[in-house]
Amino acid sequence: MREDGVYAAMVRRGMTRRTFLRFSAAMAAALSLPAAYGPRIAKALEAAPRVPVIWIRGQACGGNTEALLRAANPTAANLLLEVLSLDYHEELLAVAGADAASPLAGLASRYPNGYYAVLEGSFPTGAAGAYCLIGGRPAVDVAREVATGALLTLAVGSCAVDGGAPAAPGGITEAGGIGKVLTGGNFIALPGCPANPSNLAAVIVHQLVAKETMPTDLAHRPLAFYGNLIHNQCERRPHFEFGEFALEWGDQGAQRGWCLYKLGCKGPETMANCPDVRYGEKISWNVSSGVGCIGCHSPSFWGAMGPAYRRLPSPLPFLPNLTTDLVGGAMVAGIGGVAVAHGVGMTIRFKRYKAQDRRAKAKAAAEAASATETPPTAEPEAAAGTETAAAGTGER
Amino acid sequence: MAAIPHHVDLNPPSEVTGESIGSMPIYVWEVPVRATHWLIVTSIVVLGATGLYIHAPYLVPSKPVDASSVMASVRFWHEIFAIVFSLSVAFRFYWGFVGNSFASWRQIIPHRREQFYWLGQMAKYYTFRRRHPVPYTGHNHLAGLAYTVVSIGLFAQVLTGLLLFGWIMQAGPIHLLFGWGSAVPGGIQTVRLLHNILTFLFLAFAIHHVYSAVLVDIEERNGVLSSMFSGYKNIKIGQTVEALGLVGEAPEETAREHEVDD
Numbered sequence: 001m002r003e004d005g006v007y008a009a010m011v012r013r014g015m016t017r018r019t020f021l022r023f024s025a026a027m028a029a030a031l032s033l034p035a036a037y038g039p040r041i042a043k044a045l046e047a048a049p050r051v052p053v054i055w056i057r058g059q060a061c062g063g064n065t066e067a068l069l070r071a072a073n074p075t076a077a078n079l080l081l082e083v084l085s086l087d088y089h090e091e092l093l094a095v096a097g098a099d100a101a102s103p104l105a106g107l108a109s110r111y112p113n114g115y116y117a118v119l120e121g122s123f124p125t126g127a128a129g130a131y132c133l134i135g136g137r138p139a140v141d142v143a144r145e146v147a148t149g150a151l152l153t154l155a156v157g158s159c160a161v162d163g164g165a166p167a168a169p170g171g172i173t174e175a176g177g178i179g180k181v182l183t184g185g186n187f188i189a190l191p192g193c194p195a196n197p198s199n200l201a202a203v204i205v206h207q208l209v210a211k212e213t214m215p216t217d218l219a220h221r222p223l224a225f226y227g228n229l230i231h232n233q234c235e236r237r238p239h240f241e242f243g244e245f246a247l248e249w250g251d252q253g254a255q256r257g258w259c260l261y262k263l264g265c266k267g268p269e270t271m272a273n274c275p276d277v278r279y280g281e282k283i284s285w286n287v288s289s290g291v292g293c294i295g296c297h298s299p300s301f302w303g304a305m306g307p308a309y310r311r312l313p314s315p316l317p318f319l320p321n322l323t324t325d326l327v328g329g330a331m332v333a334g335i336g337g338v339a340v341a342h343g344v345g346m347t348i349r350f351k352r353y354k355a356q357d358r359r360a361k362a363k364a365a366a367e368a369a370s371a372t373e374t375p376p377t378a379e380p381e382a383a384a385g386t387e388t389a390a391a392g393t394g395e396r
Numbered sequence: 397m398a399a400i401p402h403h404v405d406l407n408p409p410s411e412v413t414g415e416s417i418g419s420m421p422i423y424v425w426e427v428p429v430r431a432t433h434w435l436i437v438t439s440i441v442v443l444g445a446t447g448l449y450i451h452a453p454y455l456v457p458s459k460p461v462d463a464s465s466v467m468a469s470v471r472f473w474h475e476i477f478a479i480v481f482s483l484s485v486a487f488r489f490y491w492g493f494v495g496n497s498f499a500s501w502r503q504i505i506p507h508r509r510e511q512f513y514w515l516g517q518m519a520k521y522y523t524f525r526r527r528h529p530v531p532y533t534g535h536n537h538l539a540g541l542a543y544t545v546v547s548i549g550l551f552a553q554v555l556t557g558l559l560l561f562g563w564i565m566q567a568g569p570i571h572l573l574f575g576w577g578s579a580v581p582g583g584i585q586t587v588r589l590l591h592n593i594l595t596f597l598f599l600a601f602a603i604h605h606v607y608s609a610v611l612v613d614i615e616e617r618n619g620v621l622s623s624m625f626s627g628y629k630n631i632k633i634g635q636t637v638e639a640l641g642l643v644g645e646a647p648e649e650t651a652r653e654h655e656v657d658d
């Protein structure tokens with residue numbers, strides 16, 4: 001056991017061995033590992049050092065911090081005071097003024113063994129970064145400085161990952177996520193609105209225990225958390241398969257806990273472990289609470305997953321209230337209408353040609369009769385059937 | 397064919413001046429063409445009905461039900477017929493290279509000047525500016541153009557379907573090959589939107605397709621409707637654009653086409 005380590009800090013704060021083991025088991029679960037890994041994680045954590053964390057917040061609502069403060073297993077206290085050594089976080093700092101900013105000055109000399117950087121919120125680059133300042137400097141510059149020197153950078157929350165709401169269509173601050181801060185790919189993305197603090201803790205525990213970064217997908221999201229569909233883990237899934245859907249908010253189906261698919265749930269489109277880890281001291285997540293998933297763990301979800309209460313976006317982005325049913329239905333009805341109108345036109349035209357033919361034929365017959373006094377030989381029926389063929393011969 | 401054959405007008409003036417020439421049944425649609433056609437028709441009907449249910453479940457019980465897994469069954473049949481549909485489309489595509497000249501991609505995809513000329517003539521017919529449809533043994537080139545567009549739609553529907561399947565199945569061979577739905581611009585929602593819109597495209601096409609077939613059948617009396625069952629069309633020998641050598645690669649090929657009429 002090391003004196004400056006995670007376990008020592010926990011013991012100092014009066015944590016029992018039992019609680020510590022429970023914490024380790026929770027981490028194993030969050031990492032999608034079998035329960036047998038709990039003791040191994042505990043063993044590794046005993047020897048692990050605490051990590052200094054610098055938490056930089058750009059344009060954001062603070063939801064990720066809120067979620068962090070309501071974390072369970074580990075609780076916020078566990079996480080902030082024992083696993084991490086959260087040296088800088090604007091909302092949670094006790095000090096103010098120049099003292100508050102001191103951890104940001106001379107990061108390299110202050111943390112010779114390195115530190116982790118956590119970025120929350122988006123970073124605006126419009127107006128030379130003036131939309132969001134930290135201690136009078138553009139937030140994007142501060143974040144770049146911190147993230148470049150870090151052992152590992154975590155982009156926590158959708159805003160930090162891809163710009164989130166401030167970067168959604170219509171935004172004016174030219175905000176972006178970690179892509180505006182770091183050029184390389186050495187970071188872990190934990191999108192979500194908010195990201196789940198259990199996942200954040202698990203990333204760090206994994207880093208401490210396994211001494212390597214978690215396997216991620218192409219969008220830098222750890223596969224352990226973002227590798228399965230919400231829909232495949234949802235507690236309402238049996239109602240989905242049984243065709244039992246809530247049709248309106250608060251209707252009979254909703255009261256029975258039926259599936260929220262028809263109310264626009266994006267669970268079938270979203271990769272996340274919300275049904276497993278849940279939020280608010282592990283009490284609930286939105287589908288449990290009776291609102292569909294809005295796909296907040298998906299890339300650029302403000303643009304890509306809207307509208308929140310409809311299954312699909314409008315097929316024409318500039319007319320957002322259209323639905324595919326409306327457009328498609330109109331298209332099918334239109335083609336049907338054209339077919340009917342065309343059919344009527346063709347019938348009229350057919351009759352006109354027939355009448356024309358009859359007149360011409362009568363005329364020809366009259367001429368023939370006057371010329372040779374013999375009746376025409378061709379049967380009208382047969383002639384009608386072969387008129388197509390006849391012409392080509394004549395012309396060829 | 398060097399020049400567009402303006403000198404040949406396949407527009408019979410009237411039954412008064414035309415001579416009566418007999419027609420005979422010609423074997424046009426081979427078994428694989430007819431089989432894939434009807435398999436595709438069946439699967440489009442089933443896939444359309446089940447797909448629209450999956451899109452917006454229209455059967456919702458008013459009270460809890462026991463053991464009637466509607467959505468599960470609908471999805472099961474959607475997937476079964478998706479396999480039938482994909483294989484039929486794939487086989488018809490293959491047959492476009494090995495089948496007879498009427499099934500060949502050469503007659504379906506307009507790519508030669510003559511073909512565009514006759515395509516324009518057919519468009520004139522549909523817009524009331526030409527009395528008779530251009531007499532074809534196989535597909536007319538306007539229809540060919542429509543099938544080219546619809547075929548792109550068919551492939552897109554198979555691809556988006558596989559992407560959605562690879563998305564739901566987070567493991568396995570389909571996921572390995574088609575697990576990149578999230579890499580499509582706009583994410584998986586774009587894929588679903590396309591899959592949904594294409595459904596309506598097929599419904600619209602079905603209306604047009606049946607209407608035109610009935611129209612041409614009445615107008616030409618060549619039995620195009622029954623030919624999709626029997627394979628035989630009633631053709632006035634020597635009077636079709638194919639027989640006159642007005643389409644196709646070379647006269648030899650035109651000659652070869654006519655060896656199939658037995």
Ligand code: SF4
Nearest residue numbers: 234237259260265267
């Ligand atoms: S509530 Fe949403 S995630 Fe859950 S089963 Fe229904 S559609 Fe899927």
